[in-house]
Amino acid sequence: MRRGFLIVCDAARATLDCPGIVFTARLLPGLADRLYPGVSVMSRMRCLLISLSIAAGACLAPLTHAADPYPNRAVRAVIPFPAGGINDTIGRVLFKHLADTLPGNIVVENKPGAGGTIGTLNAINSPADGYTLLLGAASTIAVAPNLYKDVGYTAEKNLIAVGGIAAVPSVVIVAEQSPYKKWADLVAADKAKPGSLNYGSAGSGTSHHVQAELLNLRAGTTFMHVPYKGGAPAMTDLIGGQLDLLVDPLPTTLANVKAGRVRALAVTTDTRVPELPDVPTLKELGLDYNASTWFGLFVPAGTPPDAVAKLSTGLAAALADSTLQADFRSRGIAPLTMDAPAFTAYVRDEDRTWRDVITQAGIQVQ
Numbered sequence: 001m002r003r004g005f006l007i008v009c010d011a012a013r014a015t016l017d018c019p020g021i022v023f024t025a026r027l028l029p030g031l032a033d034r035l036y037p038g039v040s041v042m043s044r045m046r047c048l049l050i051s052l053s054i055a056a057g058a059c060l061a062p063l064t065h066a067a068d069p070y071p072n073r074a075v076r077a078v079i080p081f082p083a084g085g086i087n088d089t090i091g092r093v094l095f096k097h098l099a100d101t102l103p104g105n106i107v108v109e110n111k112p113g114a115g116g117t118i119g120t121l122n123a124i125n126s127p128a129d130g131y132t133l134l135l136g137a138a139s140t141i142a143v144a145p146n147l148y149k150d151v152g153y154t155a156e157k158n159l160i161a162v163g164g165i166a167a168v169p170s171v172v173i174v175a176e177q178s179p180y181k182k183w184a185d186l187v188a189a190d191k192a193k194p195g196s197l198n199y200g201s202a203g204s205g206t207s208h209h210v211q212a213e214l215l216n217l218r219a220g221t222t223f224m225h226v227p228y229k230g231g232a233p234a235m236t237d238l239i240g241g242q243l244d245l246l247v248d249p250l251p252t253t254l255a256n257v258k259a260g261r262v263r264a265l266a267v268t269t270d271t272r273v274p275e276l277p278d279v280p281t282l283k284e285l286g287l288d289y290n291a292s293t294w295f296g297l298f299v300p301a302g303t304p305p306d307a308v309a310k311l312s313t314g315l316a317a318a319l320a321d322s323t324l325q326a327d328f329r330s331r332g333i334a335p336l337t338m339d340a341p342a343f344t345a346y347v348r349d350e351d352r353t354w355r356d357v358i359t360q361a362g363i364q365v366q
Contacts, residue, residue, distance in 0.1 A: 069103065070130055070304075070306065070307050070310055071102060071103060071104045071130065071131065071307075071310075072103070072104065073104060073131065074104060074105045074106070074107050074131075075102070075104060075105070075106045075107070075130070075131050075132075075133060076106075076107050076109060076126070076131060076132050076133065077091065077095045077106050077107065077108045077109065077132075077133040077134075077135065078109050078111055078119050078120075078122055078123040078126075078132065078133065078134050078135065079091040079092075079108060079109070079110050079111070079119065079135045080110075080111055080112060080113075080116040080117070080118065080119025080120050080122075080123075080134070080135070080140060081110065081112050081116055081119070081137075082110060082112040083110050085231075086168065086249055086251055086252065086293070087116070087135060087137055087295070088110060089251070089331065090135070090165060090166050090295050090333060091108065091135040091295075092108060093324060093327050093328070094135075094165050094166075094297075094315075094318060094319075094324070095108055095133075097318035097319075097321050097323070097324045098311075098314055098315060098318045100318070100321075101313075101314035101315075101317040101318050102310070102311075102314045106133070115139065115140070115144055115148075115203065115205055115206070116137065116139060116140035116144065117140060117144050117148065117151055117152070117153075119134075120134060120136070120140045120141075120144075120153065121152055121153060123298070123300060124152075124153050124158045124159065124300050124301075125300075126300055127300075128299070128300040128301060128302035128303045128304075129303065129304070129307070130299065130303050130304060130307030130308070130310075130311070132299065132300060133162075133297060133298070133299060133311070134159070134297070134298040134299065134300075135165075135295060135296075135297070135298075136155070136159070136161075136295065136296045136297070136298040137293065137294070137295050137296075138207060138292075138293050138294050138295075138350060138354070139205060139206055139207055139210075139293075141155045141159075141296070141298070141347060141350075141351075142155070142347065142350040142351045142353070142354045142355075143205050143210055143354050143358070144205060145351070146351070146354055146355040146358050147204075147205045147358055147363065147365060148205070148365060154351075155298070155347055155351065156348070156351075157301065158300070158301050159298045159299070159300065159301055160298060160299050160300070160301055160303055160308055160340075161296060161297075161298055161340060161343045161344040161347050162296070162297040162298060162299060162308060162311050162312050162315060162340055162343070163296065163297055163311075163312050163315045163316065163337075163338055163339055163340055163343050164294065164295075164296045164297075164335075164336035164337060164338035164342075164343045164346065165294075165295040165296050165297055165315070165319070165335070165336055166294065166295045166328060166333045166334060166335055166336050167269075167292040167293070167294045167295075167333075167334050167335075167336040168249045168250055168251060168292055168293040168294070168295075168332065168333055168334070169249075169250045169267050169268055169269040169273050169292050169332075169334075170207065170208075170211050170247050170248060170249050170250065170253075170267070170268040170291065170292065170293060171247070171248055171249075171250055171253045171257075171264045171265075171266070171267050171268070171276070171279070172186075172215070172245060172246075172247055172264070172265045172266045172267075172268070172282070173238070173245065173246050173247075173248055173253055173256075173257070173262045173263060173264050173265065174186070174238070174244065174245050174246075174262065174263050174265060175238055175239050175240075175241055175243075175261070175262055175263070176239075176260055176261055176262060176263050177241065178241075178244070178263065180244070180245075180265070181263070182265055183265045183266050183280075183282075183285050184285075186221075186244070186245060186265070187219060187221060190221045190222060190223065191221075194222045195222045195224055197221075197223050197224070197244040197245065198223065198224040198225070198226050198243055198244050198245075199212045199223045199224070199225060199226065199243060199244065199245045199246060199247065200226050200227075200228055200234035200235075200237060200238060200243040200246050201225060201226070201227050201228065201231075201234060201246075202227075202228060202229075202230050202231035202234060203227050203228065203229060203230070204225075204227050204363070204364075204365050205363075205365065206231075207247075207249060207293040208231060208234065208246065208247055208248060209225060209227065209363070210354055210357055210358065210363065211247045211268060211291050211293075212225070212245075212247045213225070213357055213358075213361040213363055214289065214291060214357050214361075215247060215282070215287075215289065216361065217357065217360055217361060218282075218287045218288055218289045219287055223244070223245065226243060231248065231249075231252055234246060234248075235248065235252070235256065235262075238262065239256070239261050239262060245265075246262075247268065249293050250267070250273060250275065250276075250332040250333075251331045251332045251333060254275055254276075254332050257276065264276055264279045265279070266279060266280055266281060266282045266285055267279055267280070267281050267282070268281075268282060268289060268290070268291045268292065269281060269290060269291070269292050270283050270290040273332065274329075275332050294336055294346075294350070295336070296336070296338075296343055296347065297311065297315055299311065308340065312339060312340050316337065316339070319335045319337050320337075
């Protein structure tokens with residue numbers, strides 16, 4: 001039982017019951033005479049009733065507010081990467097459609113830096129009230145905590161997985177003028193002179209980097225890593241002949257393949273992609289390989305279960321929208337439709353996979 005306000009007035013005792021609350025007014029001898037000299041007992045009683053009404057209204061107001069449906073104000077969505085990249089593209093498409101399934105607005109904030117860990121920590125350290133969302137990616141959720149020392153978070157301890165959003169295949173590509181016409185040509189060149197071929201990445205710990213190192217592990221190759229500050233300069237040097245190969249996400253590769261600037265040798269997922277139907281998978285080429293760059297929706301640990309449930313329902317509705325699906329398909333992006341339990345298990349498996357790759361390959365931040 002909660003107690004409300006103590007109302008001082010000239011009455012023996014009066015009580016007003018509200019749901020879960022008791023308001024009590026009682027006489028403090030002599031005080032009412034000093035506060036209200038010459039006022040009749042009936043007037044003092046009216047004072048009591050008015051005071052009780054005011055107290056009830058003041059106390060019931062927060063109860064009414066607390067009962068408002070979630071969300072009842074703007075929700076903040078953190079994208080921990082700069083505007084214009086694949087993370088930003090997927091996040092903004094998703095949050096636009098998610099806002100249509102929830103009452104209220106979603107305000108997107110880009111908070112880039114330190115490979116996405118700054119924005120991720122910003123979301124984690126926000127109030128766990130359902131009003132902060134995080135676009136998580138393989139690089140920030142499964143790779144960074146295993147790559148960087150003292151990154152400050154893990155998905156298991158600091159985040160709740162609401163559901164999957166999208167998965168993006170990667171493509172093993174070479175420049176159009178490259179002498180390597182197929183995957184077997186790259187392998188043969190590496191075997192003939194180990195360490196002579198190089199690959200670029202958007203930076204240490206990015207999907208370009210860890211997926212190429214997984215390729216080295218699975219194929220027994222020794223392709224050498226050349227990190228860049230972003231995928232665009234790596235692509236420029238590949239086309240210009242300074243790099244031998246790149247393992248690049250499909251959305252940023254597709255335009256260059258269609259323009260004849262690069263040649264696609266294989267895709268990294270276990271099924272072919274509709275956008276490049278003639279390009280084989282690495283699995284078809286004899287490798288035990290299946291990797292993609294994935295994205296999911298997360299909230300800080302401790303977020304109320306009812307808010308998580310509503311977000312999960314809204315996410316499923318957004319991903320089922322034909323407009324979103326068409327937008328994703330046009331960019332070479334596949335929806336990753338998983339509810340919270342399935343996506344939680346998926347993230348756990350991905351964490352284990354990339355931890356093993358980082359350990360076995362001896363990957364270190366440069």
